[in-house]
Amino acid sequence: MTAHLPVLQVIIPLLAAPLCALARRGRIAWGIALATSWTTFWIAIQLLARVRSEGPISYALGGWAAPVGIEYRIDLLSAFVLVIVTGIGAVVTPYALKSVEREIEAAKIPLFYAAFVLCLTGLLGITVTGDVFNVFVFLEISSLSAYALIGLGQDRRALTAAFQYLIMGSIGATFIVIGIGMMYVMTGSLNMADLSVLLAELGPNRTIVVAFGFLTVGISLKLALFPLHLWLPNAYTYAPSTVTAFIAATATKVAVYMLLRFFFTIFGVVFSFDVMQLDRVLLPLALIAIVTMSLVAIFQTNVKRMLAYSSVAQIGYMILGISLASVTGLTGGILHLFNHALIKGSLFMAMGCVMYRVGSVEIDAMRGLGKKMPWTMAAFVAGGLSLIGVPLTVGFISKWYLILGALERGWWPVAALILAASLMAVVYIWRVVEVAYFQEGPGEDSSIVEAPLALLIPTWVLVFANFYFGIDATFTTEVAGAAARSLMGLVP
Amino acid sequence: MNVMGLMNYWAFIFLMMVGFYILISQGNLVKKIVGLNVFQTSVFILYISMGKIRGGTAPILTEGDPIYSNPLPHVLILTAIVVGVATTALGLSLVVRIHEAYGTVEEDDIHDLDLAVAGGEDQSFPVSGMDARA
Numbered sequence: 001m002t003a004h005l006p007v008l009q010v011i012i013p014l015l016a017a018p019l020c021a022l023a024r025r026g027r028i029a030w031g032i033a034l035a036t037s038w039t040t041f042w043i044a045i046q047l048l049a050r051v052r053s054e055g056p057i058s059y060a061l062g063g064w065a066a067p068v069g070i071e072y073r074i075d076l077l078s079a080f081v082l083v084i085v086t087g088i089g090a091v092v093t094p095y096a097l098k099s100v101e102r103e104i105e106a107a108k109i110p111l112f113y114a115a116f117v118l119c120l121t122g123l124l125g126i127t128v129t130g131d132v133f134n135v136f137v138f139l140e141i142s143s144l145s146a147y148a149l150i151g152l153g154q155d156r157r158a159l160t161a162a163f164q165y166l167i168m169g170s171i172g173a174t175f176i177v178i179g180i181g182m183m184y185v186m187t188g189s190l191n192m193a194d195l196s197v198l199l200a201e202l203g204p205n206r207t208i209v210v211a212f213g214f215l216t217v218g219i220s221l222k223l224a225l226f227p228l229h230l231w232l233p234n235a236y237t238y239a240p241s242t243v244t245a246f247i248a249a250t251a252t253k254v255a256v257y258m259l260l261r262f263f264f265t266i267f268g269v270v271f272s273f274d275v276m277q278l279d280r281v282l283l284p285l286a287l288i289a290i291v292t293m294s295l296v297a298i299f300q301t302n303v304k305r306m307l308a309y310s311s312v313a314q315i316g317y318m319i320l321g322i323s324l325a326s327v328t329g330l331t332g333g334i335l336h337l338f339n340h341a342l343i344k345g346s347l348f349m350a351m352g353c354v355m356y357r358v359g360s361v362e363i364d365a366m367r368g369l370g371k372k373m374p375w376t377m378a379a380f381v382a383g384g385l386s387l388i389g390v391p392l393t394v395g396f397i398s399k400w401y402l403i404l405g406a407l408e409r410g411w412w413p414v415a416a417l418i419l420a421a422s423l424m425a426v427v428y429i430w431r432v433v434e435v436a437y438f439q440e441g442p443g444e445d446s447s448i449v450e451a452p453l454a455l456l457i458p459t460w461v462l463v464f465a466n467f468y469f470g471i472d473a474t475f476t477t478e479v480a481g482a483a484a485r486s487l488m489g490l491v492p
Numbered sequence: 493m494n495v496m497g498l499m500n501y502w503a504f505i506f507l508m509m510v511g512f513y514i515l516i517s518q519g520n521l522v523k524k525i526v527g528l529n530v531f532q533t534s535v536f537i538l539y540i541s542m543g544k545i546r547g548g549t550a551p552i553l554t555e556g557d558p559i560y561s562n563p564l565p566h567v568l569i570l571t572a573i574v575v576g577v578a579t580t581a582l583g584l585s586l587v588v589r590i591h592e593a594y595g596t597v598e599e600d601d602i603h604d605l606d607l608a609v610a611g612g613e614d615q616s617f618p619v620s621g622m623d624a625r626a
Binding site for chain 2: 133136137140144147148151156157159160162163166167170171173174177178181184185
């Protein structure tokens with residue numbers, strides 16, 4: 001049984017999806033989704049424990065050995081990402097029950113959970129697989145279900161947002177297939193470990209360089225790197241609250257994982273950074289994303305849209321860590337992957353609580369909410385502190401490593417920009433705090449009370465995680481550090 | 493360079509650019525889906541061409557040792573075709589829903605309708621935000 005854990009990680013949610021769709025009642029579908037997300041979380045923890053004690057796990061799908069068969073390969077980085085994705089899933093699913101009943105019509109709820117579980121399947125599949133074409137298949141499973149989930153939003157603009165995401169996402173995915181095809185032409189292999197050996201033997205070659213370009217653009221589209229982020233703000237703003245919390249915390253993180261996999265494991269550090277000089281492209285884009293998107297976030301009137309722009313900026317931090325191409329920088333980037341999932345998860349879930357009671361997340365609608373919904377707004381403030389990077393929160397840990405990485409390279413202007421963008425985060429979080437705590441609400445509206453516990457408890461679990469991993473960061477830094485060392489090609 | 497010998501690859505590049513251009517230039521959502529389809533189909537040609545060996549037969553086990561085409565890219569592209577069909581279906585169903593909600597499938601009209609409803613409350617750019625304050 002335990003030998004099959006890598007494939008069960010994907011099979012269980014995949015089988016749960018049709019069951020959810022067949023369930024007539026929303027609550028039954030929710031029960032299935034809950035059982036699935038908790039089981040996958042348990043499996044992910046088991047896998048991480050095994051990888052930490054025994055080293056990478058290789059699983060031959062159907063008994064066909066690599067490189068002919070499809071290999072599922074789990075190393076420290078993928079196990080860590082698995083824990084992030086399933087952990088967020090395990091927290092968001094209990095939260096979904098009430099939130100989804102309020103925001104989505106009853107007949108569509110079983111289908112909602114089917115799409116939700118499928119999205120989880122795709123994200124987990126990308127993370128476990130060691131086969132590049134398999135990556136594309138799982139990428140499309142997760143993306144297609146994500147488009148459907150976003151299109152379920154109440155506002156009709158959710159439909160256009162989903163359509164825009166579909167167009168841009170499909171272009172990204174197609175670019176990735178073209179890149180994979182060109183690698184296959186040159187090497188005749190689709191297995192990641194095999195490819196890395198064959199590509200290293202081959203050396204820089206025009207087809208490989210073009211494949212590298214296609215993959216860079218395709219993956220950047222998926223992870224919403226600065227000029228390719230246009231799909232993201234609308235998608236996050238108009239999607240149902242549960243979907244925003246889940247996708248914001250997982251989808252872009254898995255895309256960043258893909259970037260690490262392709263550029264560090266397959267192409268190798270030497271080819272990506274010395275020959276192709278990827279850092280010269282990524283670093284400026286990451287810095288522009290951090291500064292301009294933080295600035296844009298300040299001027300938003302819809303809080304979900306504000307957080308969406310902030311997400312693009314935070315993705316900039318992860319890419320910045322990667323483009324430093326040093327162990328410290330990469331540790332910072334991987335840490336931020338984990339930490340940002342916690343931060344944005346808790347912030348978007350707090351906004352879901354507001355949506356549940358108030359029916360709007362416009363900043364004007366939050367007047368006086370500090371008194372009416374004290375726990376919700378306290379969760380928002382705590383998440384906001386973590387986003388800013390106040391000590392004792394997770395946001396501080398990852399920014400600390402990123403700044404160390406920048407200073408190690410002697411790039412103090414980069415470190416200064418990281419600090420400046422943190423100050424911008426203070427500004428946009430403060431705008432919400434000011435309205436919620438220091439402005440009177442519009443008269444006595446007794447219908448607005450504290451959100452139900454079913455929403456508050458999951459939100460606070462994530463907020464608590466923000467502080468727990470901010471105070472005792474030994475586990476996360478250890479895993480991220482070891483993953484970074486193995487990506488850089490140093491013996492872990 | 494043997495231009496004619498690489499005919500399939502030229503077709504791939506041509507179709508890819510045509511599809512991509514339609515995606516960027518057309519404001520009609522249905523036409524955008526058409527563009528996306530052309531774009532994705534071009535990749536099928538890339539994959540199918542790379543598996544072909546001149547003079548090779550179909551990859552069927554027979555007597556002797558014939559030269560046969562590589563079946564793997566063809567199988568891969570079967571998967572990609574399924575993905576393409578799913579994308580098209582989802583895209584078109586979204587277009588139907590958009591038509592129900594807005595009464596139009598032209599991107600410009602939808603944008604105008606959104607602006608009219610939002611009444612400028614929903615600014616996407618900092619510039620307009622500053623104008624509203626001034």
